[in-house]
Amino acid sequence: MSSIFSLTMVAETLRIAVPYACAAVAGVWAERSGIIQIGLEGILLTSAFVSVAVAVASGSAVLGLVAGVAAGAAFSLFHAVLVERARIDAVVSGIALNLLAFAGTRMSLRGLFGSASNSPSIEAFRFGPTGSRGVDLLARVLLDPVTILAVLATAATPFLLARTRLGLRTRAAGENPAAAAMSGVNVPRVRYTALLISGAICALGGVHLAFDQHRFESGMSNGRGFIALAAVVVSGWRAERAVLACLAFGALEALQIVLQDQANRSAGADLIQLLPYVATLLVLGFAAGRAAAPRGLGKHAD
């Protein structure tokens, strides 16, 4: 049982949780500003793809990271423009953008690399010691630049939302857009800014996915954007709680893997694989009644 409480578990939990946490914090930014955002999955995919494509083309992981974040921000801003200016239903726009991201990345993969499924390998970042001890694993996770950026962004979010002018305006636009507009806040502009930040943070998760594997693979976000959305709802649209929910999910996922090996294909193995999902359902069940969405979610200022 020692392998359950170990540095390896801590490192794995953190590594697994990064994409979830980034997407969840991005969801908080978008929805606290009043824009329903179910396109997180599409942003994860798009940013993962663009980061790898640029890293392959330029040979620079840093350029890949920058391009991935820029692509995520642009994709998110596009959603905001569709919702705010074109007045498309945000759910419809989110679905369309997810479809566009899934098919678009496959098409571009095919066009660039001759395979609709896999990209070539990239160097990305490799820092930290080689080795199989828990401390080596943890060092590699903590020294990963994408992880560091993701931790900074998620840690800064509660403060930014609660204490800064931008955060206050964002929340005002999300709680009561009409009143915010009346008091002089340019609601669409605030929402564009919030969605830009949201897209950039979500993109860090996408880049992490791709760089962790040192390549892009079609559909590699694998539903993480939707699980993150569930974390947003469970947390009552609060960033710090959403991150905790994602860490818990990461821990359960890591635990599930350790238990699967210890069980060594005994009777419980199939049930163990269900663990993270059962836990998600349970938490949803308990938290459902208490969660309160921003009151202006999905409403416009005029």
Next chain:
Amino acid sequence: MSLPLRRAVVATFLLAGLTALLPARHEEPSGKGAYARVRVGLVFDVGGRGDKSFNDAAFEGISRAARELGVTTEVLEPSGAEDREAAMRLFAARGFDLVIGVGFIFSSDVNVVSAAFPKTNFACIDYSPRPDGVIPPNVAALAFREEEGSFLVGAVAGLMTKTGHVGFVGGMDIPLIHKFEAGYRAGVHEVCPTCAVHVAYAGSTPEAFRDPVKGKALAVSQISAGADIVYHAAGTTGHGVFEAARDMGAKGIGVDSDQYDEMPGTVITSMIKRGDVAVFDTIVSVAKGEFKGGLRSFGVAEDGVGYLSEGPHAAAIPAAVKARVAELSARIARGEIKIPAR
């Protein structure tokens, strides 16, 4: 909303819808040889082209047929379950002479489409027959005895492990992949009865064959538990296994094709499954008008499975280990070792 904006939005959404439906198509330049009128279509499994494994082996077979026989070939990469049958149907409806499905996952699709197009020839790699065991007359079921090749790499792992722990990461938890596990386990225990074999599967849906994130996590767990060599039978999920092995200073064993290039220095050898030979032979039989339906099984004796033991990509294996495994391989070919398939 202004009119141009509305138009732009409609265009965006139409584009989104279109790209989702569009299968990624790819036409090989048609051949000029004697068999240029023979048309062969191939549909990839999950994992797809560029998996450096199973699908790429099949692609190598069809490319060789295009080069050497001059047959006209075309391949499709379906994006999901709903596209697989449609892709096969598309080839059959266009009058292709042979339609190949790469992977067990096509078994039921082949049954349906081959009944609808009784004059078209079909081939399915890793075909798993219906419970009644009937194979349609126009279907060549290409099966491999993967447990034999897995036994050989298991012996390599058992002889080379320093910790007495080795790992196996499977993709989807199904009988086909259990064959790899059973053969590997038997191979390890043949040469090292006290060695522990850690086993994990990535999931219970076809997506488990393309989840490198999960593969990495599974391998990290096994290597942390002491395993120093990990074998995978998991499609592109295996890429994550190699990632973990490289980061943690362990070794990996590839599957289906020579996977050395996936992670040079980490991949010590690969279990080879000659999907290319099976595909090429089937195309030859169609080109010559000698196609026969039914089951064809490839094992060590037929040179259909084996392991990479020669060349620079197998340089990490000591000569003594190679000799011992070669002896085991010969005994398998003579039928002297009974290898469990489950």
